[in-house]
Amino acid sequence: xxxxxxxxxxxxxxxxxxxxxxxxxxxxxxxxxxxxxxxxxxxxxxxxxxxxxxxxxxxxxxxxxxxxxxxxxxxxxxxxxxxxxxxxxxxxxxxxxxxxxxxxxxxxxxxxxxxxxxxxxxxxxxxxxxxxxxxxxxxxxxxxxxxxxxxxxxxxxxxxxxxxxxxxxxxxxxxxxxxxxxxxxxxxxxxxxxxxxxxxxxxxxxxxxxxxxxxxxxxxxxxxxxxxxxxxxxxxxxxxxxxxxxxxxxxxxxxxxxxxxxxxxxxxxxxxxxxxxxxxxxxxxxxxxxxxxxxxxxxxxxxxxxxxxxxxxxxxxxxxxxxxxxxxxxxxxxxxxxxxxxxxxxxxxxxxxxxxxxxxxxxxxxxxxxxxx
Amino acid sequence: xxxxxxxxxxxxxxxxxxxxxxxxxxxxxxxxxxxxxxxxxxxxxxxxxxxxxxxxxxxxxxxxxxxxxxxxxxxxxxxxxxxxxxxxxxxxxxxxxxxxxxxxxxxxxxxxxxxxxxxxxxxxxxxxxxxxxxxxxxxxxxxxxxxxxxxxxxxxxxxxxxxxxxxxxxxxxxxxxxxxxxxxxxxxxxxxxxxxxxxxxxxxxxxxxxxxxxxxxxxxxxxxxxxxxxxxxxxxxxxxxxxxxxxxxxxxxxxxxxxxxxxxxxxxxxxxxxxxxxxxxxxxxxxxxxxxxxxxxxxxxxxxxxxxxxxxxxxxxxxxxxxxxxxxxxxxxxxxxxxxxxxxxxxxxxxxxxxxxxxxxxxxxxxxxxxxxxxxxxxxxxxxxxxxxxxxxxxxxxxxxxxxxxxxxxxxxxxxxxxxxxxxxxxxxxxxxxxxxxxxxxxxxxxxxxxxxxxxxxxxxxxxxxxxxx
Numbered sequence: 001x002x003x004x005x006x007x008x009x010x011x012x013x014x015x016x017x018x019x020x021x022x023x024x025x026x027x028x029x030x031x032x033x034x035x036x037x038x039x040x041x042x043x044x045x046x047x048x049x050x051x052x053x054x055x056x057x058x059x060x061x062x063x064x065x066x067x068x069x070x071x072x073x074x075x076x077x078x079x080x081x082x083x084x085x086x087x088x089x090x091x092x093x094x095x096x097x098x099x100x101x102x103x104x105x106x107x108x109x110x111x112x113x114x115x116x117x118x119x120x121x122x123x124x125x126x127x128x129x130x131x132x133x134x135x136x137x138x139x140x141x142x143x144x145x146x147x148x149x150x151x152x153x154x155x156x157x158x159x160x161x162x163x164x165x166x167x168x169x170x171x172x173x174x175x176x177x178x179x180x181x182x183x184x185x186x187x188x189x190x191x192x193x194x195x196x197x198x199x200x201x202x203x204x205x206x207x208x209x210x211x212x213x214x215x216x217x218x219x220x221x222x223x224x225x226x227x228x229x230x231x232x233x234x235x236x237x238x239x240x241x242x243x244x245x246x247x248x249x250x251x252x253x254x255x256x257x258x259x260x261x262x263x264x265x266x267x268x269x270x271x272x273x274x275x276x277x278x279x280x281x282x283x284x285x286x287x288x289x290x291x292x293x294x295x296x297x298x299x300x301x302x303x304x305x306x307x308x309x310x311x312x313x314x315x316x317x318x319x320x321x322x323x324x325x326x327x328x329x330x331x332x333x334x335x336x337x338x339x340x341x342x343x344x345x346x347x348x349x350x351x352x353x354x355x356x357x358x359x360x361x362x363x364x365x366x367x368x369x370x371x372x373x
Numbered sequence: 374x375x376x377x378x379x380x381x382x383x384x385x386x387x388x389x390x391x392x393x394x395x396x397x398x399x400x401x402x403x404x405x406x407x408x409x410x411x412x413x414x415x416x417x418x419x420x421x422x423x424x425x426x427x428x429x430x431x432x433x434x435x436x437x438x439x440x441x442x443x444x445x446x447x448x449x450x451x452x453x454x455x456x457x458x459x460x461x462x463x464x465x466x467x468x469x470x471x472x473x474x475x476x477x478x479x480x481x482x483x484x485x486x487x488x489x490x491x492x493x494x495x496x497x498x499x500x501x502x503x504x505x506x507x508x509x510x511x512x513x514x515x516x517x518x519x520x521x522x523x524x525x526x527x528x529x530x531x532x533x534x535x536x537x538x539x540x541x542x543x544x545x546x547x548x549x550x551x552x553x554x555x556x557x558x559x560x561x562x563x564x565x566x567x568x569x570x571x572x573x574x575x576x577x578x579x580x581x582x583x584x585x586x587x588x589x590x591x592x593x594x595x596x597x598x599x600x601x602x603x604x605x606x607x608x609x610x611x612x613x614x615x616x617x618x619x620x621x622x623x624x625x626x627x628x629x630x631x632x633x634x635x636x637x638x639x640x641x642x643x644x645x646x647x648x649x650x651x652x653x654x655x656x657x658x659x660x661x662x663x664x665x666x667x668x669x670x671x672x673x674x675x676x677x678x679x680x681x682x683x684x685x686x687x688x689x690x691x692x693x694x695x696x697x698x699x700x701x702x703x704x705x706x707x708x709x710x711x712x713x714x715x716x717x718x719x720x721x722x723x724x725x726x727x728x729x730x731x732x733x734x735x736x737x738x739x740x741x742x743x744x745x746x747x748x749x750x751x752x753x754x755x756x757x758x759x760x761x762x763x764x765x766x767x768x769x770x771x772x773x774x775x776x777x778x779x780x781x782x783x784x785x786x787x788x789x790x791x792x793x794x795x796x797x798x799x800x801x802x803x804x805x806x807x808x809x810x811x812x813x814x815x816x817x818x819x820x821x822x823x824x825x826x827x828x829x830x831x832x833x834x835x836x837x838x839x840x841x842x843x
Contacts, residue, residue: 003815004559010816011562012390014823019383055415062379063831072831079825083781086774147774237832 021067028065032280035234038064077238086145091236094143098188099232099241100136105151106362110159116367117354118165123373124341126307128352130164131171131205132157133193133313135359136186139177153358160361169208176204187244190230191359192283195249198317206324214323220252224274228282246282248272250319255299257322262293271296271319286315292335295347296328307349309333309340311365314355333366340370374415375534376620377572379830385412386624393628394553402525402548405628409528413493420492423462428524430458431502432517435509439516448510455506459499466492471695494534496692500659502527505541507663514542522548531624535617537635537655544630553629561626562819568619570822573829575786576613579605582779587745591754595769599758600738605779607741608786611639614653640790643729644721645709645736656692660685682714683707693744698752702743709736 030037042048042057049055066072077088086093087102094100121128137144138153154174161170177185177200185197193201199216206213225246233241259268268288276284287294290312305327308314314330321328329347331340344352356365374381389408396404414421437451470486477484505526508514517523526548532539586594586602594602618635625632635655642648649657665685671678683704690703713721721729742755757763788794802811 003812004556004563006812006816007559007562007819008555010820011566011823012387014820015382016387016391018827019387022383050418052416052418059378059380062384063833066379066383066831069831072828075824076828076832079828084777086778145774145777147770147772147777149771149774 018067022062022065025065025067027061031070033070033234035231035280073237074239077236078240081238081240086148088236088238091232092137092144092148093236093238094140094145096143096188097242098136098140098143099236100140100144101191101232101359102148102150103135103137103153103359104362105153105156107159109362109364110156111163113361113365113367114160114163116370117168118163120341120370121167121352122165124344124352126344126349126352128168128354129171129205129209130160130168130354131173131201131356132160132361133173133201133355133357134177135191135357136193138358139181139186156358156362171201171205171208173201173204176200184245184247187228187230189233189241189244190228190283191232191357192230192313192316195247195286195316195319198313199249199320202317202320211324214251214320216249218251219249222248222250224248224272224285225277225282229280230283234280246277246285251323255322257299258297259287260295260297261288261291262295263291271322283312283315287318287330289315290332290335291330292332294330296322296330298322298326298328300324300326302326304351305329305347305349307331307340307344307347307352308355309352309370310355311357311360313357313360317355333369337369339372341373374412376617376624377569377826377830379827382827382830390627402519402522405530406521406524406528409525409530409533412530413528413533416493417490423492423495424498424528425524427459427462427498427502428520428527431455431505431527432520432523435506435516436518438506438510452506452510456503459503463495463499466495468691468695475697497536497538498527498533500538501540504538504659504663508540508542514545517541517545517548529630531621531628531630532632535614535621536653537618537621537632538659539632539655540659543633547630551629557626557629561623563623563815564626565620565623566819566822568616568621568623569826571612571616571619571789573826574822575782575789576609576616577829578782579612579779579786580609582775583609583745585775591751591758592763593765594755594758594763595765595767595772596758596761596763597768597772598775599755599763601772601775601779603738603741603755603759604783606745607640607738608783608790610741610744611636611790612786638790638792640734641730641792642733643726644713644718644733645706646713646718648733648737649706649710656689660689664688678714679711682711686710696747698743698747702740705740705743
């Protein structure tokens with residue numbers, strides 16, 4: 001019968017064709033879309049086969065190096081959306097093009113992390129401030145698909161407040177951010193807040209410390225990119241979304257500033273690194289991405305020195321602080337293994353600021369390193 | 374290796390087909406034997422030895438049975454040897470820890486567990502190889518004198534790890550002589566592609582719904598959540614399992630074999646008796662022919678009949694997994710089957726069709742909870758929620774979310790679980806005076822399913838193998 005002949009031809013062309021392409025195309029090393037290294041052809045040894053390691057690695061290799069991998073993944077997401085799927089890899093497809101990541105409250109880690117910071121404040125005696133940044137899902141819950149499960153970040157924040165010792169001041173940024181939620185204070189496709197969002201948190205911080213924040217009107221706004229697709233976009237793998245803009249707010253004319261990266265022995269005279277705007281991770285435009293240590297020297301000329309222990313939410317936040325401190329020492333404990341208190345002492349820091357997103361603070365965030373002497 | 378993987382579809386399968394069809398006919402059983410061992414060893418290489426051992430044991434035992442055909446006693450010894458060895462393999466690898474755990478908890482002992490990885494598909498192939506020796510003993514199948522041919526039967530990769538349980542008598546003639554044709558290959562493609570779609574596109578995706586429900590605290594289930602979870606689980610198991618059987622039957626056809634059907638729209642059943650005639654048919658008939666009937670079946674009075682039913686169903690339950698919930702699952706069905714035999718079937722006959730249908734669906738729905746969960750408190754709370762007497766009422770906002778996300782897929786699955794799609798195809802496409810272009814719909818549909826399945830496999834964050842306990 002003709003039908004069966006046609007079926008046979010189509011089927012064989014499909015599986016043999018793709019096998020051959022897969023066999024003869026050179027493996028890719030890195031996937032820019034997924035922002036990760038891809039599995040390579042595993043080594044064929046007797047031992048690897050007997051333990052089954054070879055087979056497991058080979059399956060991963062075939063999946064990672066499948067011809068046209070990105071197009072297949074994107075096709076899948078299109079079908080998923082057609083079937084009205086509202087979530088992908090923990091990211092919700094929310095209204096107005098927002099990709100909101102599900103938040104999971106973990107009491108154990110929230111308490112643990114709060115304790116590490118209280119302990120640090122007690123041992124060093126430094127005036128210590130903690131700023132916990134809500135993630136976008138906490139500010140825009142009304143944009144979520146109805147009934148989408150996620151935990152309350154307000155609850156997490158309360159939990160930390162009750163747990164913290166008296167030596168740590170917890171900054172309340174909720175009203176400030178909620179009050180400006182009509183403005184673009186979070187990226188739609190990335191897990192960070194925008195520089196504008198960071199500004200309102202900065203404002204709350206300074207007011208609660210009884211200081212005068214730079215007024216927004218004194219800052220110049222520049223759109224440095226309008227084709228930014230962030231980490232949530234990569235995670236959710238759905239292509240039919242508008243990119244984000246990256247807005248920079250800075251005093252004008254820009255005061256002199258320099259950033260020193262001891263690990264690379266590199267000095268830059270700007271807080272912003274334009275080269276990253278051509279790369280996938282455009283958020284690295286702010287301070288050049290994650291580093292264990294960054295030392296910022298500003299024109300504030302007041303002798304004050306601040307220690308900042310942070311995650312990447314700090315990167316678009318710190319530029320505002322350059323008006324208030326002459327020295328800012330920025331530590332990222334994921335890439336820093338020395339003693340923090342010793343570092344603070346050696347560099348004459350007289351205040352400490354801890355800045356994390358609530359989501360990061362609900363996980364193991366390497367803060368145990370604070371307990372080292 | 375599993376069929377629903379890129380390695381199988383774009384590595385193993387094209388390679389096997391190429392070698393198989395390039396080789397002369399007399400080599401083909403040998404090739405099947407070899408590639409099936411590779412297929413089996415892909416996950417756990419050591420267990421290839423188990424395959425070879427099984428092959429040798431049953432080869433020898435059947436030859437012994439044949440040789441002493443006139444001598445009842447000796448021939449029976451060989452049969453018993455095969456049955457005992459096969460059941461010991463199954464018992465050792467699958468049930469040893471279960472027995473140890475049960476002893477530990479009843480007698481307060483502290484016997485160490487073996488923690489052996491279960492050889493994949495052991496429940497399927499031990500039943501298959503046993504059937505070979507038994508069939509030879511009963512004179513239902515000729516003895517196989519070529520060990521490579523028997524090896525090809527024992528390890529035949531299409532049905533090796535997830536059924537159907539192919540009896541030797543079904544394929545005896547095909548093992549020795551089979552005719553592969555383009556026509557048959559095309560039928561095989563059609564069947565394989567449908568099975569692949571069932572597994573990768575339907576079962577895996579509805580499985581995500583059940584997984585979300587499973588993560589919830591069972592005390593906090595609303596009635597609707599529990600029902601969504603149960604329906605999702607039932608559909609996942611059906612499409613996964615029948616998809617695997619379809620792929621097996623299809624692959625068999627591509628290689629020139631014809632296997633028996635394993636599923637026949639089970640959710641259309643109007644009684645539990647009928648459900649089990651439509652669900653995993655090869656297992657039901659195996660137990661019928663090798664356990665139930667030898668015990669006397671239903672011909673030795675009511676008491677014996679019920680004893681036999683109870684025994685067969687406890688064993689059927691235990692076959693599905695080495696833990697108590699599977700035993701209860703079997704007992705649950707035994708109760709309904711006995712009840713139906715005694716009186717329910719007579720009553721049901723007088724009721725309207727939709728009530729009979731609803732009865733069968735409801736009884737199976739509650740059974741899936743026993744199948745899915747191991748611990749009694751969870752099962753109880755799940756049942757309470759299903760009955761609407763849970764603490765969380767009838768519906769929750771989360772149900773709204775689940776329905777929005779899985780509603781369209783559920784609709785597709787429910788339609789696909791009925792014979793309606795097949796009837797539509799037969800009515801409009803399979804008529805003799807169809808227009809020429811209609812013929813193109815088959816390959817176009819196959820290509821669509823292949824492309825979508827590939828897309829889902831490339832982004833395979835979720836592709837479970839459900840039979841790791843069988």
